Amino acid sequence: MxxxxxxxxxxxxxxxxxxxxxxxxxxxxxxxxxxxxxxxxxxxxxxxxxxxxxxxxxxxxxxxxxxxxxxxxxxxxxxxxxxxxxxxxxxxxxxxxxxxxxxxxxxxxxxxVSQLVEITDVTDKLNAATQGLTGKAYADTLKAEMSKLEKACTDGAADVRCDVVTLYQGGKYNLYRYQRFxxxxxxxxxxxxxxxxxxxxxxxxxxxxxxxxxxxxxxxxxxxxxxxxxxxxxxxxxxxxxxxxxVSGHPGRTSRGLTVAQLEYLRDTGLPKQLFKLSEMRGMVTEFQNRGVEQKRVSSNMLFGVENAIKSIKGKHEQLVDRAFFAQKVAAEQELRAKVNADPKMKAKYGAAWDEIARAQDTYRNIRKDYENIEGGLGSHLFGMARTLVRAAEERTKPDTERMRGFNEAGLRTLETQLMSKAPIYPELEIAQMTFALTKVREELGADHPFVKKLLGKESPASLATRVIKGSKLADLKVREQLYKGGKQAVEASKDPMIQLATLVDPDARAIRKTHEEQIDAVIRKNSELIAQAKFEVYGTGIYPDxxxxxxxxxxxxxxxxxxxxxxxxxxxxxxxxxxxxxxxxxxxxxxxxxxxxxxxxxxxxxxxxxxxxxxxxxxxxxxxxxxxxxxxxxxxxxxxxxxxxxxxxxxxxxxxxxxxxxxxxxxxxxxxxxxxxxxxxxxxxxxxxxxxx
Missing domain, CATH: 2.40.10.120 (Thrombin, subunit H)
Structure with a gap:
């Protein structure tokens, strides 16, 4: 290349x-x-x-x-x-x-299908709300203010979605209003x-x-x-x-504005881990396809996605391990930092931001295994539905501004559409996916990890996956509707094994998610915002965001x-x-x-x-x-x-x-x-x- x-x-x-x-x-x-x-x-x-x-x-x-x-x-x-x-x-x-x-x-x-009908700059509103805040206070306030803006924008309309979009790593915020089809x-x-x-x-x-x-x-x-x-x-x-x-479209995520510390994590840990897991997943799906014609048909889309992701991530990783390229990234960051440090006012305001992000990356390295394996999900679509039902039951009892992102009023319509989908569920494929995911959780965290013991008990990954998937009724749309409408009382009373599994592991997932939001995400958001402001001061605003x-x-x-x-x-x-x-x-x-x-x-x-x-x-x-x-x-x-x-x-x-x-x-x-x-x-x-x- x-x-x-x-x-x-x-x-x-x-x-x-x-x-x-x-x-x-x-x-x-x-x-x-x-x-x-x-x-x-x-x-x-x-x-x-x-x-x-x-x-x-x-x-x-x-x-x-x-x-x-x-x-x-x-x-x-x-x-x-x-x-x-x-x-x-x-x-x-x-x-x-x-x-x-x-x-x-x-x-x-x-x-x-959704159409972007309006864009509003809400940077000043969010900056005013979070001014002087850090850590948990910053994360909670930012989340609450985003929810307020999205709820007011949606105004209860089922065919409208509103999202606060973070641009320039927090340098600007725009409110996007969509017409939903x-x-x-x-x-x-x-x-x-x-x-x-x-x-x-x-x-x-x-x-x-x-x-x-x-x-x-x-x-x-x-x-x-x-x-x-x-x-x-x-x-x-x-x-x-x-x-x-x-070309008018929706590019996913780029990382051109990330700091060297963030790129080092991706190069050394993030991308290699993804490649290893995807390569093993490709083997799992290939084995599943070899079971028969129908198995090949129902898993063809999954194999396509896995193979596409492997090739894509390989290309990204090759770029970051190229020494000359990475040296350019280091030199570019040093140039900007030198310009900031040369001005006492800018140095006082922005100078520590890069080091704060580097410390947050070190913190994430220490909790990565727990975060990815406990909060990351367990492979099965049915488990994803169960987790959504369990969390929705809890979050919908809270004030809108205090809810987990994705469960606020502005986002519930989209969540409900996904949850009530009539898409078919293939139990045999579900078992294969969940068995693979549970095996990886045990492999990554170790058999003696408290979460693994709590998750598996005396069962193997295959036996747990088989039991909860075969015993679950969540593939039935009417069952999901009843649980969702019944709220916390219905979910807590449910005997569905998948709901019970999601309920069992959710406290651990919420705890590690909270740690990530307050000690890592909030730090990176706040300091990325400062770096973006420094870039605007040094280079002007004629630049595009990631x-x-x-x-x-x-x-x-x-x-x-x-x-x-x-x-x-x-x-x-x-x-x-x-x-x-x-x-x-x-x-x-x-x-x-x-x-x-x-x-x-x-x-x-x-x-x-x-x-x-x-x-x-x-x-x-x-x-x-x-x-x-x-x-x-x-x-x-x-x-x-x-x-x-x-x-x-x-x-x-x-x-x-x-x-x-x-x-x-x-x-x-x-x-x-x-x-x-x-x-x-x-x-x-x-x-x-x-x-x-x-």
Whole structure:
């Protein structure tokens, strides 16, 4: 992997260079875009793009692409829904899905699409409330004030969610107000074989030949398609080399603004631990899949996620263990600290912040095993439901400002949607997951640890997992509803073994969580806030914050790059997709594509790369041109982009997207999906009946 150059993001403070930056919509560098590309987005343009963008589920991006609630995202983002709607007889992951009529659109059991409708800066309010506070007092006050702001913003509306978003590690706080769409129905999904053509070997690579797309529809409360007047229209020509591109999406988390002490923890402990555990989990899931066809079907989404995470974390770790790169991070921090220490007033206010964070990291090293294994959960979806019920029963008896984050009034609607999901539960997979998690808890903490003794008693991980999962009734939605509505009394009286297990371990989990919040999180939050303020004083405010899973806009262009001394062209073509077909997974094209090969124009653009700055979570983001028209769909980054968690190098970091013309050609020629085509490009005339294969 080519290492990153010394760029602004290494400093985590100076104004960004080149096409770097995942910018918030209320601090977008429109003038900079004009300076480089000759186009300056207006505020109206930014508002329209924001409203046409959407968060998809818990960790992906999407966009509205018609005035009737049609939403476009990646197949791998919608896999959860697609698998939950599948059965042994109707495997939509393997065979794809197309609703020929609106009546055939099927509701996803556990999916929400949300639209960011308003951004309010609440920095001054929160800073005033927490001024002069530290430790527990700071943590409690900040939590309470956030809850107040979110509750007032939501104002009891079930279809509204409000979140206080922490930016610049606490340098700024914004209140985001979302419109929630909780009735989301599957419209179209291709076969897994083309959506993830090339599989894990091609993941985070380029050239690529994937049709990683799914269309769903957001519905209103009245059961009719939602009216979405702000949506992206489809480009007539798509993307070509050199074109200006924008990506509007929800990048997950970046760590470009972290201190050296925080990065050292990730390099030496955090990332290696994740890799070890994920590698073992991959073995567990692979063994489960070998049990039979149905076991493979119900666990395919899990294996996909595990393998994707392993490759991603490997890339991050490789970046941090590169000595030259890490030396740049150290030098950048020393430069900022020197500027702070050179000014007596700044030194008095900010000088100790880095050392305080380093001490907090040392504290976390001492409690890491307890925190991750006691508060971290026990692998099973049923256990997660049980813990939510147990905690909700307790938290809902408290004043809103004193509740655990996630259980305050503003967040209950989202929690209830997740808890009451109709998604299927697979007991055999649940047992395998929980057995693995319990085994790891015992391995990490040791058989003599008080929590392990309390958790397992005389049972083995396998016997405990089998007993509580087979004996639990929580897979029944009515049981969960009764327990939730019954509150503390119903939960305490429950004989459900999973509820009893969650009740047994919750005091220990709450205790270690409280230690983490007061001795680590509060210290890091407070001192990160001070460092961010120091950066503003030294470098100004023309900088972008680390990604936080919230809506951002990046700019760039369609551009190739050099790898191992060879020039990589920025656009692949549809004809070459068939050249990579071997007939064996993961390079086996589906029958629908092989049947349509002669009708598909070989020169149709398939996938392409841009210089847009993205990270995990941007999957499903639209790629648009200056006219706010769809020219592509983000589904990956190249291998060099994996180090983008810590910095950005425009010479090699690339966004990978499906070309808009490939999407149209596939819908038209391979799938005969005339209903979707008509919404994307009104006036499209289908020539053949819908494919019977979907």
């Amino acid at each position: 080519k290492r990153l150059l010394i760029v602004a993001s290494l400093i985590g403070a100076a104004p960004a260079l080149a096409d770097e930056g995942m910018w918030t919509y209320n601090n977008f560098p429109a003038a900079k875009v004009k300076e480089k590309y000759g186009f300056e987005p207006s505020q109206e343009w930014l508002n329209n793009v924001r409203l046409a963008s959407a968060k998809f589920g818990g960790g992906c991006s999407s966009s509205f692409v018609s005035p009737d609630g049609l939403v476009m995202t990646n197949h791998h983002c919608a896999r959860g829904c697609i698998q939950q709607l599948s059965t042994a007889k109707k495997d939509f992951i393997a065979n794809g899905f197309y609703a020929r009529t609106q009546a055939e659109e099927i509701q996803c059991p556990a999916l929400e 909780q009735d989301v129905r599957l419209v179209f999904a291709p076969e897994h074989a083309i959506a993830f053509f090339g599989g894990d070997p091609d993941n985070f690579e380029f050239p690529r030949y994937d049709l990683d797309v799914t269309f769903v529809r957001a519905y209103a409360k009245d059961g009719k398609p939602a009216k979405t007047p702000k949506y992206f229209k489809w480009s007539d020509k798509g993307a070509k080399e050199g074109d200006l591109t924008f 990604a936080t899973g919230t809506l951002r806009l990046s700019f760039g262009s369609v551009k190739g790059y050099t790898e191992d001394g060879k020039q990589v062209n920025p656009i692949t073509v549809m004809g070459n997709t068939f050249d990579r077909h071997t007939g064996e997974e993961p390079f086996a094209l589906p029958k629908s594509w092989l049947a349509a090969q002669k009708q598909l124009p070989n020169a149709t653009p398939m996938n392409f790369v841009t210089t847009n700055d993205i990270i995990g979570g941007n999957s499903g983001s639209p790629v648009i041109n200056k006219d706010a028209e769809i020219i592509g769909l983000v589904f990956d980054g190249n291998i060099q982009s994996l180090g983008g968690d810590y910095g950005f190098d425009e010479s090699v970091n690339r966004t990978v997207a499906v070309h808009s013309e490939a999407l149209i050609e596939a819908l038209k020629t391979v799938y005969k999906a005339d209903r979707v085509l008509e919404e994307l490009r009104p006036g499209t005339t289908p020539t053949v009946k819908a494919s019977p294969g979907l």
